[in-house]
Amino acid sequence: MRNTAIQCLFCGAIAAGLWVAVFIAHFLCHQVSELQEVIQEPRIGSLGKYANQQIRPSEKISKQHMINGKSGPNRPEKPKLHPNLDNVTKTTDPEFFHELFKYGFNAFFSRKLGYEREVPDSRSEICRQKRYSLRLPTASVVICFHDEEFNALFRTVSSVIYLSPPHLLEEVILVDDMSEFDDLKEKLDYQLEFFRGKVKLIRNTKREGLIRSRVIGASRASGDILVFLDSHCEVNKVWLEPLLHVIAKDPKIVVCPVIDVIDEMTLEYKTSPVVRGAFGWDLKFKWDHVFSYEMDGPEGPSTPIRSPAMSGGIFAIHRHYFNEIGQYDKGMDLYGGENIELSLRIWMCGGQLFIVPCSRVGHISKTYLAEDKFPIKVAMARNYLRLVNVWLDEYKDNFFFKKPSFYKSMAYGNISERTELRKRLGCKSFQWYLDTVFPELEASEEEKQDNTRKETKLFSLITKGKKVP
Numbered sequence: 001m002r003n004t005a006i007q008c009l010f011c012g013a014i015a016a017g018l019w020v021a022v023f024i025a026h027f028l029c030h031q032v033s034e035l036q037e038v039i040q041e042p043r044i045g046s047l048g049k050y051a052n053q054q055i056r057p058s059e060k061i062s063k064q065h066m067i068n069g070k071s072g073p074n075r076p077e078k079p080k081l082h083p084n085l086d087n088v089t090k091t092t093d094p095e096f097f098h099e100l101f102k103y104g105f106n107a108f109f110s111r112k113l114g115y116e117r118e119v120p121d122s123r124s125e126i127c128r129q130k131r132y133s134l135r136l137p138t139a140s141v142v143i144c145f146h147d148e149e150f151n152a153l154f155r156t157v158s159s160v161i162y163l164s165p166p167h168l169l170e171e172v173i174l175v176d177d178m179s180e181f182d183d184l185k186e187k188l189d190y191q192l193e194f195f196r197g198k199v200k201l202i203r204n205t206k207r208e209g210l211i212r213s214r215v216i217g218a219s220r221a222s223g224d225i226l227v228f229l230d231s232h233c234e235v236n237k238v239w240l241e242p243l244l245h246v247i248a249k250d251p252k253i254v255v256c257p258v259i260d261v262i263d264e265m266t267l268e269y270k271t272s273p274v275v276r277g278a279f280g281w282d283l284k285f286k287w288d289h290v291f292s293y294e295m296d297g298p299e300g301p302s303t304p305i306r307s308p309a310m311s312g313g314i315f316a317i318h319r320h321y322f323n324e325i326g327q328y329d330k331g332m333d334l335y336g337g338e339n340i341e342l343s344l345r346i347w348m349c350g351g352q353l354f355i356v357p358c359s360r361v362g363h364i365s366k367t368y369l370a371e372d373k374f375p376i377k378v379a380m381a382r383n384y385l386r387l388v389n390v391w392l393d394e395y396k397d398n399f400f401f402k403k404p405s406f407y408k409s410m411a412y413g414n415i416s417e418r419t420e421l422r423k424r425l426g427c428k429s430f431q432w433y434l435d436t437v438f439p440e441l442e443a444s445e446e447e448k449q450d451n452t453r454k455e456t457k458l459f460s461l462i463t464k465g466k467k468v469p
């Protein structure tokens, strides 16, 4: 009897063990497939084929180069550049995956890196030798965030404060676009006290989206130049002066730094090659090669490079010029398309857009973000329609050709204010833009039709009132 009971218990234990093993295996498979599904294309864009063109080996920024670079009280020791990945790559911890999808990148490492770190100096040798006037216009750095990982946000702010000359940095303006994460509330207020008034925090009372949040932030700025950054960036050494220097010479020039890549998994800071911003007829932003004549001058790849477009929106613009050319289209929702719209408006209405190779800013692409993408896709479609109908003239159909037919009948709100702005500013035609700024677009070869298929699926889900998986 006792033997039978022991046998039963033994069999039961084995069965339970098997069930637990099956459950864990199922959970891990689910996490991996979820990981693959949520991979999205970030607006700032991956470097794709340009990613492996390292300019030269990176070097660390030495501590004495840090402006006002002392660590504050309660600051953790500056961490190593690349924490050990071993523990993470082998992890089966569900919390790790949960955070990966919540924040869009490796929050575990981000916490390890803490509030500030040293990043490699990714500038070319020529750039390092450049000297800038002490008398440059001042900058207000505007950073909008929605549910950002706390440490990444804090590193963005502290890198700006420590690596910008204090007399040129008027202020950092943070715009909280109705975040829900708890640590972005009182804890953020408390920690920002550390910067003693250099940082202004504005809290939106409803979710405005990036586009309107930037306009809100800009309206509270008092520096000469507005510099817009994402909330998961780390600026590099002498990043600000080259941008201000170009605008000081001509306030109608808008400038972008080179965007270095902060790996979303390892948080390693990687030097990017110098590329220019472009797009196809679907108006999706992409990086493009720079013509050799732009780089081969006596100053090498250090002078500003003409760019047909800016990426997701890390750029500097004279505050008065930003207002003069009509800020952003406030009828656009959330984000998407506003960077192409502003790029066209700058070029077509008398300004110029350049990439400044000597200014470098690192950015984390949120590859794994698992937020509900349905509202973003709807906002993007609407934003694109607004921009196409204001700026593309007789070339509109090239865009519609890339999109499923329902795009033509989608509502996009009233654009009369924007078409009047275009008239008032005396802007040139899209044909002029094609002929003068971006002739490669007209000649661009057919892109794959994948997008059309994806968008058709989206439309069928919209019409059935379903959420996009």
Ligand code: UDP
Residues within 6 Å of the ligand: 041, 042, 043, 044, 045, 143, 144, 145, 146, 147, 148, 177, 207, 208, 209, 210, 213, 229, 230, 231, 232, 312, 313, 334, 335, 365, 366
């Ligand atoms: N953002 C915002 N409100 C929104 C969506 C985004 O303030 O409704 C912020 C976000 O926190 C980030 C910036 O806008 O600082 C750009 O967003 P994201 O990094 O997702 O775009 P990408 O890097 O792909 O351009």
Ligand code: MN
Residues within 6 Å of the ligand: 044, 230, 231, 232, 312, 363, 364, 365, 366
């Ligand atoms: Mn971003």
